[in-house]
Amino acid sequence: MADSAAPRLWLMRLTFVGLALLTVFFRLLPLETGPVRWPAPDVLLALCLAWSLRRPEYVPALFVAAAILLTDFFFQRPPGLMAAIVVVACGNMRKRGPGLRDAGFLAELLLIGLTVLCVVLANRVALTVFMLPRPPLGLTLLQALFTVAIYPVVAVLSQAVLGVRARTNAELAAGRHA
Amino acid sequence: MARDRAHQDDYVGPLRRLLTFVLLICLLGLFILWRIDSPRVERFRAQVIDRVMPGFSWAMAPVTASINLIRDIQSYQALYEQNQELRRELQQMKSWKEAALQLEQENARLLDLNNVRLDPQLTYVTGVVLADSGSPFRQSLLLNVGDRDGIQDGWAAMDGLGLVGRISGVGERTARVIMLTDTSSKVPALIQPSGQKALVVGDNSMVPPIDFLEDPDQVRPGDRVVTSGDAGVLPPGLVIGQVAKDPGGRLRVRLSADIERLEFLRVLRDHGTPEVETAGELVVPGPAEEDAQAAEEDLADG
Numbered sequence: 001m002a003d004s005a006a007p008r009l010w011l012m013r014l015t016f017v018g019l020a021l022l023t024v025f026f027r028l029l030p031l032e033t034g035p036v037r038w039p040a041p042d043v044l045l046a047l048c049l050a051w052s053l054r055r056p057e058y059v060p061a062l063f064v065a066a067a068i069l070l071t072d073f074f075f076q077r078p079p080g081l082m083a084a085i086v087v088v089a090c091g092n093m094r095k096r097g098p099g100l101r102d103a104g105f106l107a108e109l110l111l112i113g114l115t116v117l118c119v120v121l122a123n124r125v126a127l128t129v130f131m132l133p134r135p136p137l138g139l140t141l142l143q144a145l146f147t148v149a150i151y152p153v154v155a156v157l158s159q160a161v162l163g164v165r166a167r168t169n170a171e172l173a174a175g176r177h178a
Numbered sequence: 179m180a181r182d183r184a185h186q187d188d189y190v191g192p193l194r195r196l197l198t199f200v201l202l203i204c205l206l207g208l209f210i211l212w213r214i215d216s217p218r219v220e221r222f223r224a225q226v227i228d229r230v231m232p233g234f235s236w237a238m239a240p241v242t243a244s245i246n247l248i249r250d251i252q253s254y255q256a257l258y259e260q261n262q263e264l265r266r267e268l269q270q271m272k273s274w275k276e277a278a279l280q281l282e283q284e285n286a287r288l289l290d291l292n293n294v295r296l297d298p299q300l301t302y303v304t305g306v307v308l309a310d311s312g313s314p315f316r317q318s319l320l321l322n323v324g325d326r327d328g329i330q331d332g333w334a335a336m337d338g339l340g341l342v343g344r345i346s347g348v349g350e351r352t353a354r355v356i357m358l359t360d361t362s363s364k365v366p367a368l369i370q371p372s373g374q375k376a377l378v379v380g381d382n383s384m385v386p387p388i389d390f391l392e393d394p395d396q397v398r399p400g401d402r403v404v405t406s407g408d409a410g411v412l413p414p415g416l417v418i419g420q421v422a423k424d425p426g427g428r429l430r431v432r433l434s435a436d437i438e439r440l441e442f443l444r445v446l447r448d449h450g451t452p453e454v455e456t457a458g459e460l461v462v463p464g465p466a467e468e469d470a471q472a473a474e475e476d477l478a479d480g
Contacts, residue, residue: 025234028309029242033440035317035359035382061198065205073226076316080208091198130213135315
């Protein structure tokens with residue numbers, strides 16, 4: 001259980017915050033100021049989902065909420081709405097994580113695909129209910145698709161570089177009987 | 179130990195759920211507050227950006243510059259052709275410059291003849307584009323000028339050539355520009371030379387369509403589109419672009435501003451034109467005239 005010792009735990013939490021700020025930073029760079037044809041994938045969402053699925057203790061709900069709320073503020077979205085939806089989605093991932101442990105990556109990707117779709121649709125339904133202007137449906141779905149497509153990259157990189165991988169059942173059993 | 183852990187889980191689980199629940203309530207509360215009292219939360223948004231942005235901006239300029247450098251290197255391959263093309267264009271430009279100078283002199287002469295007074299309040303503040311804070315769905319920019327430079331909501335932002343958008347959201351040191359291409363941007367415009375009034379409506383494309391046009395038959399591709407200044411939204415007469423027709427036959431504006439690469443923006447100071455609110459009052463001789471009359475009478479008496 002040395003893995004979840006307090007210093008490492010907090011190091012990884014800070015890493016998460018750093019990565020979140022990094023994604024915001026790159027989205028903010030004034031490279032293409034005009035309208036774009038292809039929406040960029042929402043890397044932060046993929047990151048939140050991947051980490052809550054694999055190592056929920058690294059991404060407390062408060063951190064997820066703070067990160068997404070910051071992007072809400074920066075990218076002119078209704079503040080709080082997307083943050084709340086993503087917190088719920090991450091909570092769901094947290095619950096599904098153990099059951100998915102030995103199911104393989106394809107099942108995981110399927111789950112992520114459905115979750116991203118749910119996040120996008122929930123956001124859209126909320127915007128409709130509160131009579132707010134909605135972004136075009138095509139662009140939204142395209143962005144969801146790209147987010148799912150970028151998910152394996154995010155997951156593999158976090159696993160290879162940062163060591164964020166799901167605990168196997170063996171490890172878990174060892175931890176339980178330790 | 180095992181029992182301990184299970185016990186701990188029992189204790190941590192509900193607590194975490196409770197905290198998450200409280201967090202959700204807070205977030206949704208913020209959202210609903212924003213829906214009810216948008217200006218207050220938007221001010222808060224401006225403050226948050228104002229606080230966080232300086233932390234980014236020191237790193238932003240070098241990273242942007244290096245990425246642009248790499249992109250430019252890719253275009254070096256076509257350097258020779260580009261050079262030739264530029265020379266040809268330069269040749270043409272020289273003749274145009276000559277024509278422009280002559281026209282400028284003529285214009286100055288004519289203005290002098292007509293005794294025209296240009297609006298002295300239309301001065302500008304130039305700001306650097308800090309960040310492209312739009313998403314694929316919102317087109318907006320952050321400038322490094324804000325309240326301390328006297329920027330106010332609603333002022334027009336232009337690049338050297340044409341209108342880019344207008345200020346919406348001012349922080350202490352930053353201001354946000356909603357671009358003409360944003361879906362929430364609607365700018366009253368005047369189409370020259372036919373003098374038709376219309377709205378330039380953003381739709382997330384490079385060429386925003388023209389809406390609410392009185393008589394589309396009088397408008398031709400290539401006509402100039404300028405702001406009309408209706409409703410006091412923007413000062414009149416700012417260049418927006420030229421009319422173009424898309425393949426579907428819809429009229430659009432090809433913007434004069436090069437909105438794909440914006441580095442500096444001019445924010446025009448505009449304190450609005452004072453409105454005439456009351457009907458004219460009865461014209462009576464003023465006290466000065468009465469004095470003059472009295473003096474005349476004195477003279478006559480004397």
